[in-house]
Amino acid sequence: MLFAFNDRAEAKLTRIGRREIVIARIDNVLRDPQSIAALGFAQPYAEDRSNLYPGLRAAMPESFSIALRSWLTPALQRTGMLEDGQVILRDSSYFSVVTTPSRDLLPIQRIPHYDSTDPKLIALVIYLCDPPFGGTSFYRHRRTGYEEITEDIRENYQIALDNDMRVHGPPPREYMNGDNRLFEAIYSNPLTFNSAVVYPCRALHAGNIEKHFERPKDKSGWRLTITALLQSA
DSSP states (O other), X not given: OOSOBOTTOOEEEEEETTTTEEEEEESSOBSSHHHHHHHXXXXXXXXXXXXXOSEEEEEOOHHHHHHHHHHHHHHHHHHTSSOTTOOEEEEEEEEEEEOOOGGGOOGGGGSOBOSOSOTTEEEEEEEOSOXXXXXXXXXXXXXXXXXXXXXXXXXXXXXXXXXXXXXXXXXXSSOOOSOOXXXXXXXXXXXOTTOEEXXXXXXXXXXXXXXXXXXXXXXXXXXXXXXXXXXXX
């Protein structure tokens, strides 16, 4: 079975920021990560214009999603990140490769983002590359102190962010990687091959991409990951 997960892998929880947002790190996720990485490097990638991901993506097959959900649900239940009886019902999963040069980033791609205000939507990133590629960081918006965007503060956050843009101008043409005048990093999850990070989709976050990034010349320059949005109930 190609998409085989390591049943002995344990999720380790960390609480970050003033809100004590719960994130999970899991090491040794896949039983045969080299084969999955090879599959990822062989995919026919395309831009997804319905998404703000700064690169190329290729949808994972349903066999991956079935294996992922059946493995991750009990792993997160054991830690309490999922409550007893709470399960992952569905997911949207992709091989993902960052390819957009810094100079071509839209303003919204140059700051931390949140994926959804839905409290039952979580995100997962499996790293299929090695350092010196970077992991994933989580941020606090300086003006408001927000670290995660819930539905009741979403509009206020947008107003504050728009005001930031009027006062300071658009963010520099570079990837978000560490503190700047608008945001401060509250935690950085390091990248190691075949590890994963799981976090609430409403947390402000960004991949640790080199600030002045150029499109990779070949696949040796790929920051290959599997990214997934997971709906629980």
